[in-house]
Every structure is written in C-alpha cells, then in structure tokens.
Amino acid sequence: MSFILTAEGVVKQFGAFRALDGVDIAVERGKVTLIIGPNGSGKTTFVNVVTGVYKPEAGRVLFYKDGRAVDITGWPPHKVFEAGIVRTFQIPQIFLKLTVLENLLVVARGQRGEGVLPALTRNWVKQEEELAKRAFKILKAVRLEDKWDSPAYLLSAGELKLLELARALMAGAELIILDEPIAGVPIDQAHEVFKTVKEINQTGTTFLVIEHRIDIAFKYVDYVYAMASGRVISKGTPEQVANDPKVKEVYIGG
Numbered sequence: 001m002s003f004i005l006t007a008e009g010v011v012k013q014f015g016a017f018r019a020l021d022g023v024d025i026a027v028e029r030g031k032v033t034l035i036i037g038p039n040g041s042g043k044t045t046f047v048n049v050v051t052g053v054y055k056p057e058a059g060r061v062l063f064y065k066d067g068r069a070v071d072i073t074g075w076p077p078h079k080v081f082e083a084g085i086v087r088t089f090q091i092p093q094i095f096l097k098l099t100v101l102e103n104l105l106v107v108a109r110g111q112r113g114e115g116v117l118p119a120l121t122r123n124w125v126k127q128e129e130e131l132a133k134r135a136f137k138i139l140k141a142v143r144l145e146d147k148w149d150s151p152a153y154l155l156s157a158g159e160l161k162l163l164e165l166a167r168a169l170m171a172g173a174e175l176i177i178l179d180e181p182i183a184g185v186p187i188d189q190a191h192e193v194f195k196t197v198k199e200i201n202q203t204g205t206t207f208l209v210i211e212h213r214i215d216i217a218f219k220y221v222d223y224v225y226a227m228a229s230g231r232v233i234s235k236g237t238p239e240q241v242a243n244d245p246k247v248k249e250v251y252i253g254g
C-alpha cells in the first residue's frame with residue numbers, strides 16, 4: 001500500500017479542550033478516502049491541521065512526494081498548497097461574473113512561477129494557449145466544457161461544485177481535499193459530483209473528502225475513517241464502517 005499523506009498522533013487543543021486527541025489517519029495514493037463523524041467531532045480541525053491553518057500541539061503530518069516523506073507539520077497554508085495539497089476553499093472563491101473558463105485561468109495565473117516577467121516575453125501568447133488547452137481538458141473531465149463561456153452565476157449548485165473541483169485540478173493538485181462537496185446540492189447533482197470525483201480519481205488524483213451525506217458518499221469512496229470526540233473510532237471499507245457497532249452507536253444511539 002502506498003500512502004500520499006499520513007497523520008500520526010495529531011493533537012489539537014483550543015484552550016483546555018482537545019478537538020483532536022491523538023488522530024492517526026492515512027490517505028492511500030490514488031484512492032478516495034472519506035472522513036465522517038457527527039458535528040464537532042474534529043473533521044474540519046483535522047483538515048485545518050493538514051493544510052497548515054492550525055499547528056498541532058503534538059503529532060506529525062507527512063506528505064509523500066517524489067518518493068520521499070516530507071514532514072509538513074506546521075507548514076503555512078501557502079507552502080502546503082504549493083507542495084500539491086489543495087483544499088477547494090484555499091483557492092480564491094469562484095468569481096460569479098467571470099465565465100467558467102476565466103475562473104480556471106485565474107487560478108493558473110495565481111500559481112507559482114507565473115508573474116509579470118513572462119507577460120513581457122514572446123512566450124506569453126504560447127503560455128496563454130497552453131493554459132487554455134489545459135483548462136479545456138479539465139473542463140471536459142468535469143463535464144463543463146459546454147459551459148465554458150457561461151458566467152459562473154448561471155451554474156447550478158452541482159455545477160459550481162464541479163467548477164471548484166476543476167479549479168483545484170488547474171492549481172496542479174496531487175491531493176484534493178473536499179470539505180462537504182455535496183452540501184446543499186440536490187440529490188441527482190450530488191451523484192454527478194461524486195461520479196466526477198471518481199472519474200478524476202481514476203486518472204490519478206488522490207482525494208480526501210469530508211461529507212455528512214454518507215448514504216451518497218459511501219457508494220463512491222474506497223476507504224472511510226469515522227471520528228467522534230476528536231478520535232478515530234472506526235476505519236475500513238464503507239461496508240465495514242457502516243456495520244461497525246461503534247459507528248452505529250454514535251449516529252443512532254448518540
């Protein structure tokens with residue numbers, strides 16, 4: 001098994017309160033891993049530790065890049081982003097008045113290495129062409145290519161989520177972290193979002209997803225971690241976790 005990210009013994013305190021109490025989570029490369037848990041169980045705090053928003057009091061986070069483990073614990077968010085871990089809302093918000101294509105090009109221009117200098121060189125037009133080509137390839141992957149010229153405000157809730165996903169791909173993500181990708185999305189569109197995640201995953205991008213709507217999410221993910229009160233209480237395939245009495249207790253008995 002090859003991991004892209006491992007977190008070991010992560011502790012995050014807010015004052016005397018332990019939001020994360022020794023969390024071990026490993027994300028397998030090339031798979032879709034889901035974290036579930038009731039409100040307040042620590043899912044977002046965990047993602048905040050991984051993406052550098054919070055420094056943990058204990059534990060470490062390793063990102064496996066180019067065949068070696070890089071200790072990214074406590075790295076600032078922009079460095080984590082540059083390393084290839086992209087959480088959808090790390091990218092500037094979707095610009096509703098810009099077209100779908102423009103929303104992708106804006107992300108690419110904000111990336112490392114893009115600056116004023118290339119714009120002054122003869123390479124500029126070539127670079128723009130290449131970016132547009134890449135953007136269209138990504139739009140095709142998320143099935144938004146027919147909407148490339150639509151202003152983003154005309155998109156449905158599901159399409160906006162797909163545009164966010166496209167923007168993460170445009171940012172060159174190796175690991176995409178999706179925080180509730182189908183919150184507020186109607187059921188048919190929600191399936192569409194997860195189907196697209198799965199398709200993109202099959203072309204090599206790894207996903208870590210937090211989602212409450214487990215009835216839908218469980219159909220599409222490879223591995224699940226269940227959290228409660230800042231700890232991992234169960235892990236395994238969707239079937240194993242769904243049948244774990246500890247998980248049932250938290251959701252039904254709790």
Ligand SMILES: Nc1ncnc2c1ncn2[C@@H]1O[C@H](COP(=O)(O)OP(=O)(O)OP(=O)(O)O)[C@@H](O)[C@H]1O
Pocket residue numbers: 014019037038039040041042043044045046
């Ligand atoms: N900045 C903060 N200061 C103090 N307490 C916090 C802070 N952030 C989170 N918490 C607390 O840590 C606990 C875990 O919160 P977290 O947002 O990680 O849960 P969650 O599992 O993502 O919940 P939800 O599903 O509602 O998003 C909660 O009790 C929350 O109130």
